[in-house]
Amino acid sequence: MSRRASHRDRRSKAGIVIPVVSMGDIAFLLIIFFILCSNFAKKAGKNVEPPVSPQLVGLPKPRLYVAVDADEVLYFQGKPIGSAKEIEAELSQTIDPNDSLDARTVIFECDRNVRKEVFEPILESIAKAGGIIGAVGKEGRRQQP
Amino acid sequence: MTRRSRRSRRRPRGEPEIPTQSFADIAFLLIIYFILAASLSQDLGFRTDIPAGQKATEASDDKSVLLRDDGLFYGERPVSIDELRGTLAGMRLAGRDPNSRVVQFEAKGDVPWQSYYEVLAAIESAGGIPGILMESGDGK
Numbered sequence: 001m002s003r004r005a006s007h008r009d010r011r012s013k014a015g016i017v018i019p020v021v022s023m024g025d026i027a028f029l030l031i032i033f034f035i036l037c038s039n040f041a042k043k044a045g046k047n048v049e050p051p052v053s054p055q056l057v058g059l060p061k062p063r064l065y066v067a068v069d070a071d072e073v074l075y076f077q078g079k080p081i082g083s084a085k086e087i088e089a090e091l092s093q094t095i096d097p098n099d100s101l102d103a104r105t106v107i108f109e110c111d112r113n114v115r116k117e118v119f120e121p122i123l124e125s126i127a128k129a130g131g132i133i134g135a136v137g138k139e140g141r142r143q144q145p
Numbered sequence: 146m147t148r149r150s151r152r153s154r155r156r157p158r159g160e161p162e163i164p165t166q167s168f169a170d171i172a173f174l175l176i177i178y179f180i181l182a183a184s185l186s187q188d189l190g191f192r193t194d195i196p197a198g199q200k201a202t203e204a205s206d207d208k209s210v211l212l213r214d215d216g217l218f219y220g221e222r223p224v225s226i227d228e229l230r231g232t233l234a235g236m237r238l239a240g241r242d243p244n245s246r247v248v249q250f251e252a253k254g255d256v257p258w259q260s261y262y263e264v265l266a267a268i269e270s271a272g273g274i275p276g277i278l279m280e281s282g283d284g285k
Contacts (some may be wrong), residue, residue: 034180
């Protein structure tokens with residue numbers, strides 16, 4: 001047996017081990033980061049084009065979420081709901097007037113073309129239930145016709 | 146030699162280990178799930194505490210905004226949305242007591258959310274409190 005061949009044999013016997021135990025720790029830290037920093041997609045799949053306006057500010061994470069899509073379908077916490085009165089009933093059970101501003105904020109996302117007779121009763125319902133309206137929009141200026 | 150004793154002799158004698166290699170795979174699958182199911186972007190908009198019920202109708206008439214199909218009016222005067230923003234900003238509402246910060250707002254006719262939103266945003270950004278006059282409270 002040549003010297004070179006015997007050297008190769010010795011190497012294969014030793015085996016190469018990549019330490020992967022710490023990879024799990026890193027991955028779980030990343031998961032914790034995502035859980036804390038992300039908003040779950042309650043609004044996924046909804047056809048909502050938000051209104052445009054300048055001077056908007058950041059809204060808190062949505063704890064309570066009401067939406068109206070382009071077809072004027074109402075949603076509460078991501079699920080379709082029948083009327084503004086039902087939204088008021090749900091919110092009245094959830095909102096405590098002594099809660100903080102963030103806890104009382106109801107994120108309201110509505111398509112820009114929805115008519116007043118649809119969205120105005122919802123605004124009224126949120127106000128009556130003791131909620132603070134966090135109206136979602138898009139930063140910018142509307143192009144005048 | 147019995148069959149049992151033969152099996153026990155073949156077992157490795159090293160320390161017992163919990164196989165942890167697959168943990169990383171599970172964790173990375175969870176990360177992919179979170180990336181797909183969640184968004185890191187923050188919603189933009191404005192927050193407003195609309196006075197509910199009777200209080201809304203008690204707002205003073207000197208600061209009233211009317212939105213109709215045919216345009217926007219501040220008092221009796223037709224204004225553009227930029228003019229309204231300028232007028233409200235000039236009133237320095239933010240420093241006043243809550244009652245005198247109320248700006249009465251009424252929408253009439255078939256008004257879309259875009260126009261309504263711009264007026265509410267203008268009142269909020271000027272430090273005002275929108276006192277909304279609603280036609281009916283029956284809901285949808």
